Amino acid sequence: MSAPAANPVVAPDHVHALLNRLHQESLTQEEALPSTYLSSPDGFDDLMRDKFIALDQDKCHFVYQLARATGARNIVEVGTSFGVSTIYLALAVGSNLKHLGGGGMVIATEKEHEKAENARLHWREAGIDLVMRHIDLREGDLLETLRDNIPQVDLVLLDIWAPIALPALKLLEPKLRPGAVVIIDNSIASASRYKDLLSHLRSPTSGYTNLTLPYSKGLEMCVKIR
Ligand SMILES: C[S@@+](CC[C@H](N)C(=O)[O-])C[C@H]1O[C@@H](n2cnc3c(N)ncnc32)[C@H](O)[C@@H]1O
Numbered sequence: 001m002s003a004p005a006a007n008p009v010v011a012p013d014h015v016h017a018l019l020n021r022l023h024q025e026s027l028t029q030e031e032a033l034p035s036t037y038l039s040s041p042d043g044f045d046d047l048m049r050d051k052f053i054a055l056d057q058d059k060c061h062f063v064y065q066l067a068r069a070t071g072a073r074n075i076v077e078v079g080t081s082f083g084v085s086t087i088y089l090a091l092a093v094g095s096n097l098k099h100l101g102g103g104g105m106v107i108a109t110e111k112e113h114e115k116a117e118n119a120r121l122h123w124r125e126a127g128i129d130l131v132m133r134h135i136d137l138r139e140g141d142l143l144e145t146l147r148d149n150i151p152q153v154d155l156v157l158l159d160i161w162a163p164i165a166l167p168a169l170k171l172l173e174p175k176l177r178p179g180a181v182v183i184i185d186n187s188i189a190s191a192s193r194y195k196d197l198l199s200h201l202r203s204p205t206s207g208y209t210n211l212t213l214p215y216s217k218g219l220e221m222c223v224k225i226r
Pocket residue numbers: 052053054055078079080081082083084085086109110111112115140141142143159160161164
């Protein structure tokens with residue numbers, strides 16, 4: 001008999017069941033989307049208003065593992081939606097704080113009120129102590145909500161519509177600690193839409209090292225070295 005697939009996430013069964021259910025709902029919605037949805041700006045916000053567009057589960061496992069390996073205490077999630085990837089980040093921060101001590105938080109961002117409400121329901125279902133209390137959800141346009149009260153940041157998950165990605169990163173850059181990690185989803189499939197962001201990250205003057213991880217559609221892992 002072969003070994004079960006590796007899953008790094010330390011959580012009770014009900015949280016694994018919740019995560020599996022939410023990923024499945026997200027995939028079902030995405031399969032029903034027109035293939036051109038990313039390249040048709042007309043009506044894009046309306047189309048996306050009730051869609052998860054959750055980070056793929058294998059990528060969530062990687063980000064969780066990375067947050068545990070780096071002992072991340074303060075994480076900014078740029079784009080929260082229904083709060084799926086946030087659950088992984090909150091579990092990692094909670095475990096890191098328990099084992100390493102100190103304070104920390106996942107700062108989550110969502111502009112759609114309905115999505116924010118759904119995210120809160122999911123976090124409550126995962127557990128108030130286990131997940132919800134580690135999340136500071138900032139509702140509204142993240143270009144406003146991420147302007148103030150940002151601690152020194154260990155990890156950023158950029159899982160956001162392309163036009164807002166570089167302005168969001170620029171807001172956070174003064175707060176990135178040396179060695180902070182920035183993760184960008186879809187860096188291969190959406191390379192042309194993320195052109196400005198990737199050019200900035202890969203410019204020799206920006207102070208990042210960059211690696212494209214071979215997940216489906218790509219996942220960029222960038223480290224702020226100076
Ligand atoms: C790809 S989804 C995030 C998925 C989430 N990380 C997950 O794995 O479940 C991106 C989200 O960013 C939100 N968003 C887009 N522009 C925003 C802005 N300017 N401020 C805050 N949220 C925004 C969208 O409403 C959408 O729900």
